[in-house]
Amino acid sequence: MxxxxxxxxxxxxxxxxxxxxxxxxxxxxxxxxxxxxxxxxxxxxxxxHATARSLARRKSSIVSAVIPMLTNYFFVEILRGLQDTLAKTEYDLLVFSARTLDEVDGQMDRALQRGQAAGILVFSSPMTPARVERLSKAKEALVLVDCFHAGLDSVTTNNVEGGNLATKHLLEQGCQRIALLMANPESVPARDRREGYVRALEAAGRAVEENLIVVSADEEHHGYSEKSGYDAMRQLLSVAEPPDGVFATSDVQAIGALRAISEAGLPVPDTIRVVGYDDILISQHVGLTTIRQPMYEMGVVAAKRLLSQVSSPTQVRAQTVLSPSLVVRRTTGGQSELAHTEVAQS
Amino acid sequence: MxxxxxxxxxxxxxxxxxxxxxxxxxxxxxxxxxxxxxxxxxxxxxxxHATARSLARRKSSIVSAVIPMLTNYFFVEILRGLQDTLAKTEYDLLVFSARTLDEVDGQMDRALQRGQAAGILVFSSPMTPARVERLSKAKEALVLVDCFHAGLDSVTTNNVEGGNLATKHLLEQGCQRIALLMANPESVPARDRREGYVRALEAAGRAVEENLIVVSADEEHHGYSEKSGYDAMRQLLSVAEPPDGVFATSDVQAIGALRAISEAGLPVPDTIRVVGYDDILISQHVGLTTIRQPMYEMGVVAAKRLLSQVSSPTQVRAQTVLSPSLVVRRTTGGQSELAHTEVAQS
DNA sequence: ACAAAGAGTGTAAGCGCTTACACGATTAGT
DNA sequence: ACTAATCGTGTAAGCGCTTACACTCTTTGT
Structure with missing residues (x-):
């Protein structure tokens, strides 16, 4: 037929x-x-016939992406960059989403099915030795996105720089006691952001006070959750001398923190200033100052890197690091660039 | 090797x-x-070897999804349902995202590549005769998601019912002049929601006032945009007798409307009540009353339908219609179920 | 004890395409 | 005018797998 x-x-x-x-x-x-x-x-x-073609050519026209927690706006934006770039080529995109980081290994195995894809993108997954081993053994074109491993191609944003930016901003705003709300320490980005926080404090000649750093032990989303931020902030507010500045390793945590602060009746940004990380959609509406990552660009760059690896396998490895930027909004005294906020003030 | x-x-x-x-x-x-x-x-x-297997079996283990405007939270949620369901099977998911409805045809062609996929899901795309023709010619397993065509399998939510629910709610809240902020009329869901609006008014013995219905002509996102809602609301507020209730065909439009209302200094919900549609993430934070669609379930059902079509091609066609539900929040006088809102009230 | 049935395995013919190699027909070079 | 290079095309051998069919042993029934 x-x-x-x-x-x-x-x-x-x-x-x-x-x-x-x-x-x-x-x-x-x-x-x-x-x-x-x-x-x-x-x-x-x-x-x-697509399949017959791939078989005869010994090369698939599919690219796989392994993405944990696709729900994140962050990933969807990167995906857009990816898609827009791939759409101009003959490659199609296979999406493997993992609900948790533990599911990543399983999805990675599926994505690495021999003959399935010409290359694979792994998003935001800590590079455990087992994973590195598995990925290198497959010998497929590979680009890490938002995670890193020496010797592997990657596209990341500079989280240390981001943490630094955020903290420096709080310092410039005159904050004296700057707290850090951190996601699970097994998350590399979280650790890097802390690193930036520490460096900024040290550069300013401030001591790093361990009791101002709250590390989440929440399982859910590895501590990148509203609840995690809320709980951490409650804890910080219960001590004798609460912070006057808070840097959270994600916007969702920051939003949780804002809730705790609001419940405690403290004014933002007057008494406490808050900075998040990611610039998710809600942040605009809440007026949250945050660190924005060039998500769309990450997708574009990742796709390009992967394609060039596919077409010339001998390609030298490259690590692309994109810089995040500070977006100042109401929670650190900036003007909300969006009138939206008023909506919720009614 | x-x-x-x-x-x-x-x-x-x-x-x-x-x-x-x-x-x-x-x-x-x-x-x-x-x-x-x-x-x-x-x-x-x-x-x-995945490809060799598919070729020999004469059947791919891939399912394609054609999705316009993937950025939408709506689609991401459906995708989650899809993925979670497919992950339990041997099928993988190929994602074709179109930035606009016009790009849908091109992506559909790619998705229909012979031999590529065992089945295809088409999201939220108006079923033009050309598309129907193209899809039926391909003879592949097919499920429409959030769109409809007689004789084709589909999973949709009842938009007429949703529009009805929203409008009835406003009526019950005592609104006398209920406006409708509509996206582009070429969008079938928008038309259906209007239908529900009209029916609710008629059922209540109210006249449908054409000058209370503002239809967006915005190209961007087919009128499902913040700006579209803002502009429409401005227009409504500029007339002699502004509405005391507003039903927008999407949350983003509703949020734009809220901005316009807030700028005009009118209190919500006291003077004007607002209902949106979709229940996107921000809505919770803004305290927007809205109509929620069972997105995740749509993905699950769609995946199941597709798989059953794949395994038994003689399967009778079925149209699954899921019911939306009303979520009452601050903008129609409900209690915000989330303390979040306070955050922005500081 | 012998045919019939069944279990376990191998042979070989695809699936629909790409591509190395071979071949005849031009065209170019001298 | 004759060989060499070039062009356009066909032949056939895969790509890595599935599966119909055939075949050889065991079992089983009588």
């Missing part, structure tokens, strides 16, 4: 090799033959 | 057919042979 190159070949009076050449834009076909074949093909409504 | 069934066959002293049978759980293999083969395979680190 489905039409194959054989049907075209016989109807056009040529061999299947010639038909194949036409569809592969081979220069070794005479113009007349080409147009003849094309015409017959159009007439029959021919479409190349 | 890569290990194939031939390698296993020779090392295990059996034929490739037997190896294949082992990996296809055929019952016609003796237990001893099976375990022997399995052992050799493990030793060699064998992995079946």
């Amino acid at each position: 489905p039409v194959t190159i054989y049907d075209i070949a016989s109807k056009a009076g040529v061999s299947i090799a010639t038909v194949s050449r036409v569809f592969n834009e081979s220069p070794r076909v005479s113009p007349s033959t080409r147009s003849n074949v094309l015409e017959v093909a159009a007439q029959l409504g021919y479409q190349p | 890569p290990v194939t069934i031939y390698d296993i066959a020779s090392k295990a002293g059996v034929s490739i057919a037997t190896v294949s049978r082992v990996f296809n759980e055929s019952p016609r293999v003796s237990p001893s042979t099976r375990s022997n083969v399995l052992e050799v395979a493990a030793q060699l680190g064998y992995q079946p």
Whole structure:
């Protein structure tokens, strides 16, 4: 029933090799033959069979992305960059989403199915030795996105710089006691952001007070949750001398913290200033000062890197590090750039 | 280099057919042979070649989803349902995202690549005759998600019911002049929601006032945008007798409307009550009353339908219609179920 | 004890395409 | 005018797997 190159070949009076050449834009076909074949093909409504093609070419036209917690706005934005870039090529995108970091290994195995994809992108997953081993063994084109491992291609943002930016901003705002609300320490970005926080304090000649750092032990989303921020903030507010500045390793945590602060009746930004991380959609509406990552660009760069690896496997490895930027809003005394906030003030 | 069934066959002293049978759980293999083969395979680190398998089986283990405007929280949620359901099967998910509805056709063509996928899901795209034609010609398993066409499998929510719920709620709240902020009329869901609005008014014996209905002509996101809602609301507020209730066909529009209302200095919900549609994440924080669609379930149901079509092609067509539900929040006088809102009240 | 049935395995023919190699027909070079 | 290079095309061998069919042993029934 489905039409194959054989049907075209016989109807056009040529061999299947010639038909194949036409569809592969081979220069070794005479113009007349080409147009003849094309015409017959159009007439029959021919479409190349994707799978057969991949098999014969020994190369798939699919790229796989392993993404934990797809719900995150963060990933969706990166995905957009990816998609927009891939759409211009012949590659399609297979998405493997993991609900938790533990599911990543399973999804990675699926994504690494031999013959399935020409390359694979792994998002935001800590590079455990087992994973590195598994990934290198597969010998497939690979780009890490938002995570890092020496010797592997990666696209990340500079979390140390981000933590630094956030903390420096709070310092400049005159904060004296700056707390850190941290997600699970097994999260590398969280650790890096803390590193930036520590460096900023030290650069300013301030001591790092351990009791101002609250590390989440929440399982859910590895501590990147509203509840985690809320709980941490409650804890900070219960001590004798509460902080006057808070840097949370994510916006959701910051929003939780804001809730705790609001419940305690303390004014933001007057008594306490708050900075988050990510610039998720809500942040605009809440007026949360935050660190924004160039998500869309990450997707674009990652796709390009992967494609260039696919086309020239000998490619040197490269680590691309993009810089985050500070977005000042109401929670640190900035002007909300969006009138939205008023909405909720009614 | 890569290990194939031939390698296993020779090392295990059996034929490739037997190896294949082992990996296809055929019952016609003796237990001893099976375990022997399995052992050799493990030793060699064998992995079946996905593409070769698909070709030989004449059936892909991939499912494609064509999604316009993936950025929407709505789609991401459905995707989650899809993924979670597919993850339990052997199927993987190929995602084709279109930035606009016009790009849908192109992505649909890619998704319909012969041999690529075992089935395809098309999201929220108006079923033009050309599309219906294209989709039926492909003869692939197909499920429409959030869109509808007689004779095709589909999973939708009842938008008429949703519009009705929203409007009835406003009526019950005592609103006398209920405006409708509508997205582009070429969007079927928008039209259906209007239908529900109209019916609710008529059921209550109210007249439908055309000048209370503002239809967006915005290109961006087909009128499902913050700006569209803002502009429409401004227009409504500029007339002699402004509405005391507003139903917007999406939350983003409602949020734009709230901004306009807030700028005009009118209190919500006291003077104007607002209901949106979708229940996106921000809505909780803004305290927006809205109509919630069972997004995750849609994904689950769609995946199940598609899989059952794939396994039994003679399957009768079915249209699944899920019911939306009303979520009452601050903008119609309800209690915010989340303390979050206070955050922004500081 | 002998045919019939069944279990376990192998042989080989695809699946729909790509591509190395071979071959005849031009065209170019001298 | 004759060899060499070039062009356009066909032949056939895969790509790595599945599966119909055939075949050889065991079982089982009588």
